[in-house]
Amino acid sequence: MNIKIASRNSALALWQTYHIRDLLEARGHNIEIITMKTKGDVILDTPLAKIGGKGLFTKELENAMLDGRADIAVHSLKDVPTTFPDGLKLACVCSREDINDAMLSMNFKSFDELPNGARVGTTSLRRRMQLLALRPDLEIISLRGNVNSRIAKLRDGEFDAIILAMAGINRLELYKEVNYVSLLNTIAAMGQGALGIEAVDRADILEAIEFLNDEKSVIETTIERAFVHKLNGGCQAPIGVSARLDGDKIFVRAILGTPDGKEILKDERVFNKAKYKEAGEILADEFINKGAKEILARAEEIASQI
Numbered sequence: 001m002n003i004k005i006a007s008r009n010s011a012l013a014l015w016q017t018y019h020i021r022d023l024l025e026a027r028g029h030n031i032e033i034i035t036m037k038t039k040g041d042v043i044l045d046t047p048l049a050k051i052g053g054k055g056l057f058t059k060e061l062e063n064a065m066l067d068g069r070a071d072i073a074v075h076s077l078k079d080v081p082t083t084f085p086d087g088l089k090l091a092c093v094c095s096r097e098d099i100n101d102a103m104l105s106m107n108f109k110s111f112d113e114l115p116n117g118a119r120v121g122t123t124s125l126r127r128r129m130q131l132l133a134l135r136p137d138l139e140i141i142s143l144r145g146n147v148n149s150r151i152a153k154l155r156d157g158e159f160d161a162i163i164l165a166m167a168g169i170n171r172l173e174l175y176k177e178v179n180y181v182s183l184l185n186t187i188a189a190m191g192q193g194a195l196g197i198e199a200v201d202r203a204d205i206l207e208a209i210e211f212l213n214d215e216k217s218v219i220e221t222t223i224e225r226a227f228v229h230k231l232n233g234g235c236q237a238p239i240g241v242s243a244r245l246d247g248d249k250i251f252v253r254a255i256l257g258t259p260d261g262k263e264i265l266k267d268e269r270v271f272n273k274a275k276y277k278e279a280g281e282i283l284a285d286e287f288i289n290k291g292a293k294e295i296l297a298r299a300e301e302i303a304s305q306i
């Protein structure tokens with residue numbers, strides 16, 4: 001059948017879209033790719049938290065599906081809000097890449113080697129929170145733009161290090177562009193490392209792409225997204241949550257706090273695989289009972305001043 005894919009026009013978005021195109025073409029489908037810039041791609045001088053969060057990267061793609069110009073859109077799942085417009089749904093979660101955050105640097109081999117007051121670039125309030133909790137001396141600077149422009153700023157000496165998702169580094173082979181890449185001991189964003197396929201709620205389209213679903217990734221990300229949804233966190237709140245399925249057990253780590261790293265709430269739990277649909281909400285309720293909503297309200301106030 002003919003399937004139209006809406007995609008952002010960035011290097012990583014196109015890699016992801018071409019990857020899904022190849023899998024669909026191997027099944028005999030005819031694929032057309034429609035590229036566009038989103039509001040999040042255009043407004044680069046303002047932190048995401050101040051202009052509406054990461055949903056800014058999906059709105060135009062969703063409009064293309066709703067008005068019939070496209071059938072599906074390929075997203076980094078960590079950028080996808082937990083609610084969808086009527087007529088669209090999260091149809092597939094593909095097998096996951098490395099879920100970790102990583103530090104890229106031209107001069108420093110690891111996070112521990114960063115000098116006092118080092119300039120570190122990241123857009124994410126979640127990463128800012130965790131880095132400052134470990135190293136309050138760091139100067140965390142907002143870093144927007146596509147991955148190539150971020151790497152260029154690092155190479156030009158504007159930053160001592162920048163933080164990116166290891167999944168994107170692997171997919172675009174960005175380790176070839178810098179001297180050092182090191183994993184961070186941070187808790188990732190919900191859905192990090194997974195591709196999410198958003199689609200029109202139409203039986204023929206859903207049936208055609210169903211094979212892209214990966215059970216392990218679906219289980220893990222269902223927990224992560226339910227945790228964030230229950231907290232009304234949104235994609236840009238300082239919340240990290242990581243679920244790992246191992247046999248019949250699911251190991252979940254979660255963290256939230258203020259962007260300055262001064263207030264942190266952190267916990268981990270083990271759930272049975274059979275309970276994965278409830279696990280995210282159960283953990284979120286435990287966090288709420290410990291004051292999570294109040295901390296996130298303070299986090300929002302601090303974020304508005306960054």
